[in-house]
Amino acid sequence: MEPEVEPGPVDDVLAVLHAEPGAVHVVRLRGAAVSPPGDVVEADLARESVDGVLQQLRELGCAQHGGIVLETLDTVVSAAAERAEEAVPGEGLDAVVWDELLARTGQGARLSATFVIMLTIACLLGAIGVVTNSPVTVVGAMVLGPEFGPLAALALAAVRRDGPMARSAGLALAVGFGIAVPVTAVAAAGARAVDAIPDNALTNLSGVEFVYQVGPFSLVVALLAGVAGMVALVAGEGSGVLVGVFISVTTVPAAGFVAVAVVLRDWPRAGGSLLQLVVNVVGIVIAGTVVLLLARASRRRRGLPEHLPRRRADR
The missing domain is CATH 1.20.1080 (Glycerol uptake facilitator protein)
Incomplete structure (x- = not known):
């Protein structure tokens, strides 16, 4: 997931991702976005947590002032990703995004x-x-x-x-x-x-x-x-x-x-x-x-x- 945000609310976006147990591999690319200008934040999310995170990002205005891009990852080899999957209740295949x-x-x-x-x-x-x-x-x-x-x-x-x-x-x-x-x-x-x-x-x-x-x-x-x-x-x-x-x-x-x-x-x-x-x-x-x-x-x-x-x- 890549929410494109302005410099102002980027800290709020990072706070949302850090508070989400299903979010891992959070990356902040300062000034990477050109139009609209701002930072780009990337994160891997357990499927069960995507819906809730999207709701919070919308409330922060990411969809209005920047953009939110969802991509499906077919293969992720990461112990942190496995822990994130286990930390979020439910099964990924059953989650409705x-x-x-x-x-x-x-x-x-x-x-x-x-x-x-x-x-x-x-x-x-x-x-x-x-x-x-x-x-x-x-x-x-x-x-x-x-x-x-x-x-x-x-x-x-x-x-x-x-x-x-x-x-x-x-x-x-x-x-x-x-x-x-x-x-x-x-x-x-x-x-x-x-x-x-x-x-x-x-x-x-x-x-x-x-x-x-x-x-x-x-x-x-x-x-x-x-x-x-x-x-x-x-x-x-x-x-x-x-x-x-x-x-x-x-x-x-x-x-x-x-x-x-x-x-x-x-x-x-x-x-x-x-x-x-x-x-x-x-x-x-x-x-x-x-x-x-x-x-x-x-x-x-x-x-x-x-x-x-x-x-x-x-x-």
Whole structure:
């Protein structure tokens, strides 16, 4: 962590770090910052203590007059760091660093050309996978789909009661699917016009029935995927866990199937796919929200500091 501060409050920053048992390797670089001018203070923090230290640094005005930079250290070989980990209650993997979580979900919550393009390509792949009865292509569409970012942001917005973030994530999903599904439908109509998609294309879908057949396990899978995805985001786990989550849910393939089924006027399967999409979206958001609420409740029971950054920290 590197809080950039003016010369005046630097002693207060050092006092905060010296008083924190989870802080080690504190370094002060006098006059190192050029714009804005001031000192740079570096310190290694046990993950469990990051949230509380950030709150105190904000109260000192570091975020307004300088800056606070968080970096994850993959490997630290230090006896002092080990003692700091032991001195702070809780486990590092269970600690929620709200600023870090906001940074990870905030980017995916915004509507962008990249998000729309990737979602559209994923829907097209999903439609091709369904029409060709290719589970491999459908799984590829699942991995490519970027919709988990806005869904995680909706869960975080619910916990923080953050209306702007919820609207931003909802807009990304609405516009993204609002463009991806019609584009897929137009592509399907064009393919049908040149006989690339026969009228009976949806009669034999034994390999991809899970896309439009909604059952009790559809919600169970969505809930489990939502829990796993949010836990991975909270713990800062690698992308491998999230890829597994993407493969578990059928949001993008269901959206692509809706477009194809509408073009072929297969209304029962179109309705089933749409319901599958809704079940997965709702299940992921609910599960993610519950994970974050439980994380907050756990920290409160243990008397650990917790701070949910205000809106300005999201930018």
